[in-house]
């Protein structure tokens with residue numbers, strides 16, 4: 270998708286297209302729309318990253334809280350966003366056996382209890398074993414370090430979602 274097409278989008282179409290590059294945080298795309306015209310895809314990504322890293326810790330924790338658990342309630346009830354559904358199924362979260370679902374539930378609960386926000390990882394860059402390993406490993410972090418670590422994962426998810434949109438045909442999205 271040509272960057273000139275992106276720059277010509279109305280605000281509504283821009284947010285319709287990019288509103289979920291950070292899970293359930295359309296505010297971010299609504300905010301960076303002010304920075305158009307964008308030079309290229311990397312420029313869009315840079316403005317999103319800038320918006321996120323300038324947030325106070327509470328804002329970063331808020332972004333994390335907008336993410337559905339991996340193999341959690343939303344997955345079981347079919348209420349994931351299209352992007353999350355695709356990411357979680359590709360990471361093998363939809364083919365866990367009952368013991369694995371219980372293990373993810375327990376680890377996610379322990380993590381949320383400790384940090385006050387859910388465990389977030391870029392599912393498309395990790396397989397099931399990596400996810401369980403990372404979740405166990407990152408539980409040992411302190412809160413500040415873990416919040417920053419999780420935001421790095423949000424940026425990876427965002428980057429892949431942005432590429433999906435810009436490299437696909439704009440007409441199928443609007």
Ligand SMILES: NC(=O)NC1=NC(=O)NC1=O
Pocket residue numbers: 336337338339352353354356357387388389390391392393426
């Ligand atoms: N808690 C999560 O990490 N959720 C997710 N990561 C992804 O890549 N997609 C999700 O839904």
